[in-house]
Amino acid sequence: MALNFHQLHTFYTVAERGSFSAAAQVLHMTQPxxxxxIQGLEEYFxxxxxxxxTKKIELSEAGQTLLPYARKAIELMRETDLSMSRYTHMLEGRLLLGASLTIGEYVLPRLLGPFSKxxxxxxxxxxxxxxxQILEYIENHQLNFGLIEAPIHHPDMVIEPVMEDELKLIVSAQHPLAAFDQVDLEEVITYPFVLREKGSGTRQVMEEQFIAKKLDPNTIHTVMELGSTGAVKSAVEEGFGITMLSPSSVKHEIALGLLKMINIRDASFKRQFFSIHLKSTLLPISAVTFLEFMKQQKLVV
Structure with a gap:
């Protein structure tokens, strides 16, 4: 009997999850x-x-010795898929992914066409x-992976940056600031804001930069908190306030002359978009290829 990767992957998942039933759920296998x-691996060694x-699983001394090698084998398999993804152009498959609002509505639609070609x-x-919701769906194996706008800390997830974005000041074409291409942050904060709801990735990036500049986000005059980027854009267009958004989300309105994008001279609102998937799950090579394709793209207005 030869040692095989599937056995090592199963062993690693049981060790990480702490039970046969939890590992079976993750691996989409029956508990038997x-x-x-595991028995086959024990017979091999x-x-x-x-x-x-009845309560828990504990690694034997031999199991503790094997665990880092099993982990290395999984990492090597991931690296192999990554390296080979650049050569695979006849891939087939169905990817199930979740994307947060800005990525799903404004970034990915422009990338899916070139990727599909x-x-x-x-x-x-x-x-x-x-x-x-993305985390919940991934944990329940309803998605292969997710794309999110802000980093998270989750013990069961692999989190990797895939693309860089930068928020810009967005005002209506009739706003006093629309006459300028660059403004100072001190002037920006004197105007009322229309913002995404607390907890959104876009707002988190904005508030973190304000804090870095010794500004309390709670002192910003926020006239509206809205649950979608589309609603924020409409409110800004109507002159209710100014906002910070990804250029990808306002490309159409800027082209029509409805909104104006302005640089803030003394602050940078750069952020990363991240991919997330379960540590115990090996992504299909089609998913690895898609994520590598994303990393090679740049967001432009």
Whole structure:
């Protein structure tokens, strides 16, 4: 009997999850199938790798020795898929991904066309939802991966930057600031703001930069908090206030002359978009290829 990667992956998942049932759920296997894989690995090495009890799973000394090698094997497989993704142009498959609002509504639609031309046999099913929902769907294996606008800390997730974005000051074409291409932050904060709701990735980036500039975000005159970028744009267009948004989300309105994008001279509102997926799950090579494609793109207005 030869050692195989599937057995190592199963062992690693059981060790990480702490139970056969949890590992079975993650791996989409039955619990007896997980047990069979572990038994096969123990037969191959001729030693017990796990001590089973009714309450928990504990690694034997041999299991503790094997665990870092299993982890390295999984990392090497991920690196292999990453390296080979640049050569694979006849991929087939169906990707299920979740994207937060700005990415899903304004960034990805421009990338899906070029990606589909390059990889016509990969179909993409995308759900636009908030970060909490994306995490829940990934944990329940309803999505392969997610794309979010702000970093999170989750013990079961791999989180990687895939694309850089930068928020810009957005005003209506009739606003007094529209006469300028650059303004100072001290002047910007004297005007009323229309903002996304608290907790949104866009607002988080803006508030973090304000804090870095020794400004209390709570002192900003916020006249409206709205739950979508579209609603924020409409309110700004009507002159209710100014806002900070990704240039990707206002390209159409700027082209029509309805909104004006302005640089803030003494502040930078750069941010990363991130991909997230379960540590215990190996992404299909089609997903790896899609994420690599994203990393090669630049956002322009």
């Amino acid at each position: 199938a997980v047990t069979m894989q 001729g030693t017990k790798l796990l001590h089973r009890s 390059q990889y016509p046999h990969i179909s993409i099913m995308m759900k636009v939802m908030n970060t909490t």
